[in-house]
Amino acid sequence: MANFMDFASLLALEGKPPTAAQFEVDFAVKHLKGTAQLRLDDEVIEDNEEKLTKIRYTPLGVGVGIVPFNYPFFLGIGKMGPAVLAGNAFIWKPSPYTPNTALKLVELAAKIFPPGVVQALSGEEDLGPWLTAHPDIRKISFTGSTPTGKKVMAACASTLKRVTLELGGNDAAIVCDDVNLDEVVPKVALGCFNNAGQVCVDIKRLFVHEKIYDQFLAKMVEVVKTFKFGGSEDTDGAFFPPVQNAMQFEKVKELFTSIEKEGLKPVIGGEVEAEAGAKKGYYFKPTIIDNPPENSRIVQEEPFGPIVPVVKWVGGEDEVVRMANNTDMGLGASVWSKDLEKAERIARRLEAGSLWINTHQDLAPNVPFGGFKQSGMGHDWGLIGLKGWCNTQSLMTRRSGGMLAPKSRNTGSPPLGQYLSRIPGN
16 A cells, blocks of 8 residues: 555546545555455366366466546456456556556556566557457457447457457436435435446436435435535545546537437536636536436436436336336446345346446455446456456366267167158258
8 A cells, every 4th residue: 555645646637536536546456455365276067986077267368458547547457456366467558548557557566577467558549459459469358438349349359359348338226115315315326426427337327216206306416416526636525526538528518418409307407517617627517317208318328427317217117127228238237225125126127237236336356247238248357257367278087987989778769860860851
């Protein structure tokens, strides 16, 4: 932890409030320590007098982690730790918007690891295609948008690289009518606006039961009013940053135009922050949309900014499950209820890689993380993620006997030729 504040300061220089920057560094350190506890031992799948069969896991070689701008230190650590633990060399390719912590970490790693084991390559977006095309790189682990992920996968196909893709999310949160609003609303609101909505697994669509909808919405507005947004210059408790860069700012701003065009009703926010220039950042007022239509852009698209739709859930469980699954994405989802049996029943029907009950974004290094549908393929973290950085190899030892033809047995079964003769065309 000797370099804790150095890393936090670098994150702050890239736009995060100091409090949020320190949170990310602390989370990354804990995640790395948890990853170090994982072990990939040989798995014995058969052990008898005749033979011993094992599955073993061997390093791939050189792997690359392509890391986005939203949580640049934590997400990079989440790729580097398992890759190196599995015995690979690792190249960290940071976003051109947030390269500082990657370069600093590799500077420190060079004092610990043999030369070349942990590297960083910082550059513009054209660097990614060079890495995906390189014949000596064995795996690409990419976190980012779905369109870019498809390009990464296509580029890796020519050399048959292993690929892990953690892509966009349009996470649903389902709130049942039996919740304690004082306890649940602050947690849900944080899950919506964490990092100003710039988290793939933030809550992006909120479905609230009609019996509590009005009370929930009113309380959520009051909670969001207490959130303090700010940048690197805000040292007085600001936790929610601005949109990180001009490119993302323009994307979110374009989505904000749909509020007026589609006649949507914001109950708070709905516009660009007036003081954006004075605060030296790309700010939007945190925005909540009251019960937009299911086909509206804000429900169908991932905003990756501080705007969330709250949809009134009318009907039974079948209807809310249908609405939650009505997306091409499937990264995470949560259900909130005092009735844990009901909550799990609903959760098990949701099409998402990570399911939470009475929490959201609850991530851990020993729990695999990946998505359904167009939210990605493969997993980071946990033993499943660690195995993704390995070749799988079977090892069989014959203790007695050998590769001999089986003894003839009169079992009454017809010979193979009779089966083949029944296949049309034979």
